[in-house]
Amino acid sequence: MKVEQISIFLENKPGGLSSVTRALSDAKINIRALSLADTSDFGILRLIVDDVATAKEVLNDQGFAVGKTHVVAVEVPDRPGGLNSILELLTGKGINVEYMYAFVERSGENAVIIFRFDSTDEAIEALQQNGFKVLKGEQVYGL
Amino acid sequence: MIYNEEFETLPREAIEALQLKRLQQVVGRVYHTVGFYRKAFDSAGVTPDDIRSLDDLKRLPFTCKQDLRDNYPFGLFSVPMSSIVRLHASSGTTGKPTVVGYTQRDVETWATLMARSFVSAGLNKNDIIHNAYGYGLFTGGLGAHYGAEKLGASVIPMSGGSTKKQIMLLQDFGPTAICCTPSYLLFLAEAGKEMGVDMKSLRLRVGILGAEPWSGRMREQIERELDITALDIYGLSEIMGPGVAMECIEGRNGLHINEDHFIVETIDSATGEVLPCGTPGELVFTTLTKEAFPLIRYRTKDISRLMPQVCKCGRTFARMERISGRSDDMLIIRGVNVFPSQIESVLLGIDGLEPHYLLIVDRDGSLDTLEVQVEVSEKIFSDEIRELQNMEKRITKDIKDYLGVTAKVKLVEPNTLERIEGKAQRVLDKRNI
Numbered sequence: 001m002k003v004e005q006i007s008i009f010l011e012n013k014p015g016g017l018s019s020v021t022r023a024l025s026d027a028k029i030n031i032r033a034l035s036l037a038d039t040s041d042f043g044i045l046r047l048i049v050d051d052v053a054t055a056k057e058v059l060n061d062q063g064f065a066v067g068k069t070h071v072v073a074v075e076v077p078d079r080p081g082g083l084n085s086i087l088e089l090l091t092g093k094g095i096n097v098e099y100m101y102a103f104v105e106r107s108g109e110n111a112v113i114i115f116r117f118d119s120t121d122e123a124i125e126a127l128q129q130n131g132f133k134v135l136k137g138e139q140v141y142g143l
Numbered sequence: 144m145i146y147n148e149e150f151e152t153l154p155r156e157a158i159e160a161l162q163l164k165r166l167q168q169v170v171g172r173v174y175h176t177v178g179f180y181r182k183a184f185d186s187a188g189v190t191p192d193d194i195r196s197l198d199d200l201k202r203l204p205f206t207c208k209q210d211l212r213d214n215y216p217f218g219l220f221s222v223p224m225s226s227i228v229r230l231h232a233s234s235g236t237t238g239k240p241t242v243v244g245y246t247q248r249d250v251e252t253w254a255t256l257m258a259r260s261f262v263s264a265g266l267n268k269n270d271i272i273h274n275a276y277g278y279g280l281f282t283g284g285l286g287a288h289y290g291a292e293k294l295g296a297s298v299i300p301m302s303g304g305s306t307k308k309q310i311m312l313l314q315d316f317g318p319t320a321i322c323c324t325p326s327y328l329l330f331l332a333e334a335g336k337e338m339g340v341d342m343k344s345l346r347l348r349v350g351i352l353g354a355e356p357w358s359g360r361m362r363e364q365i366e367r368e369l370d371i372t373a374l375d376i377y378g379l380s381e382i383m384g385p386g387v388a389m390e391c392i393e394g395r396n397g398l399h400i401n402e403d404h405f406i407v408e409t410i411d412s413a414t415g416e417v418l419p420c421g422t423p424g425e426l427v428f429t430t431l432t433k434e435a436f437p438l439i440r441y442r443t444k445d446i447s448r449l450m451p452q453v454c455k456c457g458r459t460f461a462r463m464e465r466i467s468g469r470s471d472d473m474l475i476i477r478g479v480n481v482f483p484s485q486i487e488s489v490l491l492g493i494d495g496l497e498p499h500y501l502l503i504v505d506r507d508g509s510l511d512t513l514e515v516q517v518e519v520s521e522k523i524f525s526d527e528i529r530e531l532q533n534m535e536k537r538i539t540k541d542i543k544d545y546l547g548v549t550a551k552v553k554l555v556e557p558n559t560l561e562r563i564e565g566k567a568q569r570v571l572d573k574r575n576i
Binding site: 005007009010011016037038039041042044046063064065066067069098099116 | 519520521524525526527528531532553554555556557558559
């Protein structure tokens with residue numbers, strides 16, 4: 001039920017982001033979802049791609065520091081209070097969200113939110129028990 | 144094993160007697176053959192006859208790098224050019240290089256001292272020595288080369304550069320020893336790993352590393368990544384080249400100075416005062432046997448400490464501690480003395496950090512600023528901003544704790560700081576003072 005995310009260290013300088021997208025484009029890798037967190041000096045680019053192993057390899061070849069992390073993808077009903085119901089559940093369980101980002105499925109019916117939790121397995125269990133739809137890795141890579 | 148046992152194990156009194164005899168000879172010779180020394184001795188009011196004991200050495204004036212530049216190119220040679228068989232020159236990053244000359248006998252002496260160095264690294268004629276010091280005007284390449292041949296070992300005259308070929312020959316020729324700068328050996332280890340080579344499985348047993356200051360932690364990293372023993376060698380072209388002093392594999396605690404050929408003193412850089420043996424200070428060398436280019440009390444700007452105790456290897460020559468820095472590398476940041484090697488040591492004390500760093504010193508108004516750029520390796524990279532910021536804070540704190548200066552730490556992408564194939568450039572001083 002976990003999704004593999006790659007993350008890349010980027011200095012804040014012109015062309016940094018495009019050198020990543022170029023390397024992925026050349027390797028015909030599709031980016032499914034992304035988020036960029038940044039400080040004044042550096043950024044961390046987080047990506048869900050359709051081929052994690054190849055993506056890591058081509059980025060390492062370009063000299064980037066690349067990390068792999070397990071995140072959780074949850075389908076959220078596209079209505080008021082959709083996200084709130086998830087967060088309340090997790091707060092009640094004492095599970096912390098390190099970061100999150102959202103994207104919309106192709107059909108446009110539901111939003112998908114990518115979460116990084118401090119305790120991933122517990123979070124998945126709680127979400128499933130309470131009827132939330134946790135997506136499998138393959139579902140997300142092939143969205 | 145000791146290469147020249149009769150000299151390298153002389154009792155202290157015998158070393159000093161030999162030094163005095165040779166000192167008197169060389170002082171007399173330079174006074175009569177080199178105009179610069181005659182003038183310098185005359186204005187200091189000292190003549191060769193005044194040198195009656197080793198203690199009288201301090202009556203002689205210092206020689207410094209600027210004196211070499213002022214007498215460019217051959218003004219300090221004490222023999223005619225017909226007796227000179229070799230010239231070398233320093234890199235000369237600012238202005239003209241400094242030029243040194245050798246007679247046939249000087250080249251022989253140098254080879255002998257390098258052979259001693261190889262033997263103190265545990266090598267003999269059965270070894271294959273991969274020499275990655277640059278061949279050319281730099282003394283490293285030819286110095287190590289002649290020493291290896293003198294010993295009877297097989298030398299691979301590889302020189303610097305051509306990284307892929309270096310790695311190929313390290314695998315195919317199976318050298319048991321390598322000579323280069325420590326930063327270059329780490330660069331090779333990294334390059335080899337990237338090529339998919341298991342650098343630990345090479346036949347390499349020992350590294351004879353020098354020509355730049357390095358830290359004990361860098362030594363540990365080299366030893367770990369290549370599974371070798373890393374030893375420190377010291378020399379500078381003005382004095383002779385590599386082989387002036389060398390660490391022994393038995394003691395691994397300080398470098399034995401070839402005291403039958405050189406006298407070393409430590410002085411206070413600011414006042415020029417001679418310090419008691421054992422106090423850290425700037426090393427000052429006097430050559431005792433060099434014919435072409437003798438130097439009297441040459442200020443090296445290298446900071447070290449002397450250890451006169453007899454070593455467990457049996458050599459009686461005094462040892463100098465690993466160079467902790469150069470007085471001209473020393474940065475004064477808001478009044479605090481900082482050596483790049485100290486920062487390196489702090490960085491290597493943090494798990495996962497690589498010794499690839501750049502210090503940028505600047506001035507904001509009247510205040511000095513120090514920025515330390517450190518490469519992010521995958522070992523310390525995290526997908527969480529907070530973790531990376533904690534790493535920055537940790538480095539800042541460690542630098543503050545150990546050195547007493549506040550640094551701004553900036554994480555940079557891997558492989559972006561310059562890897563020079565030779566001496567690493569670690570400092571960018573933008574202050575215009």
